[in-house]
Amino acid sequence: MNYVLTNGIFHTEEGPVNGHIIIEEKQIAGINPGEYTGPLECHDLSGHHVLPGxxxxxxxxxxxxxxxxxxxxxxxxxxxxxxxxxxxxxxxxxxxxxxxxxxxxxxxxxxxxxxxxxxxxxxxxxxxxxxxxxxxxxxxxxxxxxxxxxxxxxxxxxxxxxxxxxxxxxxxxxxxxxxxxxxxxxxxxxxxxxxxxxxxxxxxxxxxxxxxxxxxxxxxxxxxxxxxxxxxxxxxxxxxxxxxxxxxxxxxxxxxxxxxxxxxxxxxxxxxxxxxxxxxxxxxxxxxxxxxxxxxxxxxxxxxxxxxxxxxxxxxxxxxxxxxxxxxxxxxxxxxxxxxxxxGIDDTKGSIKPGKDADLVVLSPDCNVLMTIKKGHIHHFN
CATH class of the missing domain: 3.20.20.140 (Metal-dependent hydrolases)
Structure with missing residues (x-):
């Protein structure tokens, strides 16, 4: 269950990142600006907001x-x-x-x-x-x-x-x-x-x-x-x-x-x-x-x-x-x-950071839920 979420606005504790994040084994493995060029499967988020679940x-x-x-x-x-x-x-x-x-x-x-x-x-x-x-x-x-x-x-x-x-x-x-x-x-x-x-x-x-x-x-x-x-x-x-x-x-x-x-x-x-x-x-x-x-x-x-x-x-x-x-x-x-x-669980949940659980929500500009990710499992709702 390794893949990439790309072309999203990822809201982190340090500020928004326009780029991609890598999901590996139910966790966030990396957050990077720009496009992903590696071998993993990519899910294009069309520029939507990505928040912690x-x-x-x-x-x-x-x-x-x-x-x-x-x-x-x-x-x-x-x-x-x-x-x-x-x-x-x-x-x-x-x-x-x-x-x-x-x-x-x-x-x-x-x-x-x-x-x-x-x-x-x-x-x-x-x-x-x-x-x-x-x-x-x-x-x-x-x-x-x-x-x-x-x-x-x-x-x-x-x-x-x-x-x-x-x-x-x-x-x-x-x-x-x-x-x-x-x-x-x-x-x-x-x-x-x-x-x-x-x-x-x-x-x-x-x-x-x-x-x-x-x-x-x-x-x-x-x-x-x-x-x-x-x-x-x-x-x-x-x-x-x-x-x-x-x-x-x-x-x-x-x-x-x-x-x-x-x-x-x-x-x-x-x-x-x-x-x-x-x-x-x-x-x-x-x-x-x-x-x-x-x-x-x-x-x-x-x-x-x-x-x-x-x-x-x-x-x-x-x-x-x-x-x-x-x-x-x-x-x-x-x-x-x-x-x-x-x-007392902010070491694993609550923000988008490498090492934390891949618990995420993808929102449209008017806060409609397009996708929810729980422990790396993707659920589409658009």
Missing amino acids: FIDIHIHGGYGEDFMDADLMGLHHLSQSLLREGTTSYLATTMTQSEEAIKTALTTLKEYHKQQSEEEAEMLGIHLEGPYISEFKVGAQNPQFVQRPSIDSIHDLQTAADQLIKIITFAPEVEGAAEVLAEFHDKVIFSMGHTVAGFDDINQAASNGARHITHLYNASTPFAHRQPGAFGAAWTNDRLSTEVIVDGIHSHPAAVNIAYRLKGPEQFLLITDAMRAKGMIDGTYDLGGQDVIVKNNSARLADGTLAGSILKMNDGLKNLMAYTKRDIDELWRVTSLNQAKAL
Whole structure:
């Protein structure tokens, strides 16, 4: 599986390279300007943009599937489908449900992780969104199953998941939160969300090891000039990276632009927070045991509460370019490199560099996915 991608604009950490890259044995072997003149098979990219494959660290499902279904065949279908939007890696994200349902999902994800194919988007691990959240900011989570965190409960869930839990979304103000943060902050990423914590509480948790904000602007305390809230802490604390759902529905485009200006290209992480209706027609779908009505590109509970998104990663990047008026050579980092660095896997993923996995996406000027490459395997979508 050795070949060359030629006549592309390859966006690297050092800047764009107009030329070709050599793929050898599932990895990037070389990046060079100009034309390729060697013996390997060439794939002409017609001058299109080439980015590292997208890494979605907060996704509940899509294409009719949900990680809480605990369905191995469904997981394969979802992972194959994610390649269509340029996503080559992801964290399977769970919901606030019963302990039994969560453990069943974790056990199934553990089994899937052992058998996943190199020709599918790669499950890197698990994002546990809840149940350790505030009952006062549940959003579309089920308040019936909100729990208080404990060291024993996290040990139990990690055992069920075979240590695959990489991110835990939690409310830092609830009972038990400080203890689990102290115990596990160097083992998993604690991301603050679904919380009523104020500015000082968020900053204190960041000082104690919390590193992220879950879907900034949603299900947390807003900014006011005398009470800066979670938003103000997220904007101004350099210890904190911020997830943002860039669909134009969860947050106003101007609010997205503000977050990007304040966090910059190193601490802004584009996510989808997508649920099973992504890639499907409008209708009613299940999310965590609750009906979600999908209409006009939004997913909501019957009372109007936003319930995840139907956003695709390539569309999120297209939106971010429009909202911030920045170009793709600056913004590609928020779809891959920042996520790889956060997860500690930037030695193999997250940028186009010799020695890294051949996980790539080829985009048209309007961010349509033309080709996705996973571990060197080429998938055409034009």
